Amino acid sequence: MKQESGLSPDPVGVSDLMVLNTPPTFGYRSPAPEYRASTAEQHGDPSSRPRPLLVCFSHLRWNFVRQRPQHLLTRAAKRFDVLFIEEPVFEAGGTARLKREGVGPSLEVLVPIVDPADTQSLTQVLHGLVARELDGSRHRTRVFWYYTPAALAFTQTLHRDLTIYDNMDELSAFRGASDALVSQERTLLATADLVFTGGYSLRNGTLLDLI
Numbered sequence: 001m002k003q004e005s006g007l008s009p010d011p012v013g014v015s016d017l018m019v020l021n022t023p024p025t026f027g028y029r030s031p032a033p034e035y036r037a038s039t040a041e042q043h044g045d046p047s048s049r050p051r052p053l054l055v056c057f058s059h060l061r062w063n064f065v066r067q068r069p070q071h072l073l074t075r076a077a078k079r080f081d082v083l084f085i086e087e088p089v090f091e092a093g094g095t096a097r098l099k100r101e102g103v104g105p106s107l108e109v110l111v112p113i114v115d116p117a118d119t120q121s122l123t124q125v126l127h128g129l130v131a132r133e134l135d136g137s138r139h140r141t142r143v144f145w146y147y148t149p150a151a152l153a154f155t156q157t158l159h160r161d162l163t164i165y166d167n168m169d170e171l172s173a174f175r176g177a178s179d180a181l182v183s184q185e186r187t188l189l190a191t192a193d194l195v196f197t198g199g200y201s202l203r204n205g206t207l208l209d210l211i
Contacts, residue, residue: 051106052141054080055134055160057151061086062109068168068198069147077106080143083133085151088112088126096125098133126154134158146192149184156187165192 054076058069062084073082084107089099091113099111110133118125134142144160146152147168165188178184189195 050140051079051081052143052161053134053137054082054143054145055130056082056084056145057148057155058084059087059148059150062103068166072166073145074104074107077104080106082107084109085130086111087148088114088122090114090116090119092116096129098129123153127158130155131158146188149188150178150181152184152188153180162194163188163192164194164196165189166196168198 054073056069056073060067060069062070069084073084076082084103085098086109089111092115094113094115096112096114096118099113101109101111103109112126112129114122114125141161142159143162143164144155144158145164145166147166149165
C-alpha cells in the first residue's frame with residue numbers, strides 16, 4: 001500500500017480486513033490520503049486508539065443461516081465496532097426506527113422498521129435512519145461493507161473512509177431482482193476501495209463484464 005508522510009500506514013485497518021477474507025482480492029485502491037492519523041494513533045498504545053466503525057449492509061438476515069457474513073464480521077468485531085444493517089421489515093403504524101440486537105461483543109444487528117405507507121419514500125426513510133445512527137457515533141474512522149449494491153440507494157452520499165464490496169452471489173440474476181441492481185453494482189465496483197468475491201467464477205466472469 002502506498003504511504004505518504006504524516007499518514008498512518010493503515011488508518012482504517014485494511015490489513016486486518018484483508019486477512020479476514022480467504023477468497024482472492026479482485027481490486028484495491030488506497031484510502032483517501034486526506035485522512036491524517038494523530039500522534040497517539042501512530043506511536044501510542046494500540047489499546048488507546050479509538051476503535052473504527054464497520055457498517056455492513058446486507059440482503060441476508062443475521063439469524064437466517066450462519067455463513068460468510070457471520071464468520072467474517074464476528075472476527076472483524078475484535079478490531080472494529082460492527083453494525084450489521086439488514087433490509088427493512090414493514091410494520092403498520094408507528095414511526096420508522098432501527099430495531100437493535102446485540103449478537104456478540106462489539107457487534108449489533110440493526111433492522112429498519114418501516115410503515116408500509118412509507119414505501120414510496122423508502123429510500124429517503126432508510127437514508128434518514130442510517131444517517132441519524134451514524135451522526136450519533138463518535139468513531140473517527142468509518143468503513144462501509146456492502147453485501148448488496150442496492151444499499152447504495154440510501155448510503156451513497158454518506159461519509160465513509162473505506163468502501164468494501166463483498167460479492168457473494170450474482171444478485172441481479174435472482175428472481176425478483178431490481179432492474180436497477182446492475183447499474184448499482186457498476187457504481188459500487190467503480191467506487192469500492194476493496195472488492196472480495198465468493199469464488200473465481202464471480203471474479204473472472206460477472207464482475208469483469210461489469211467493469
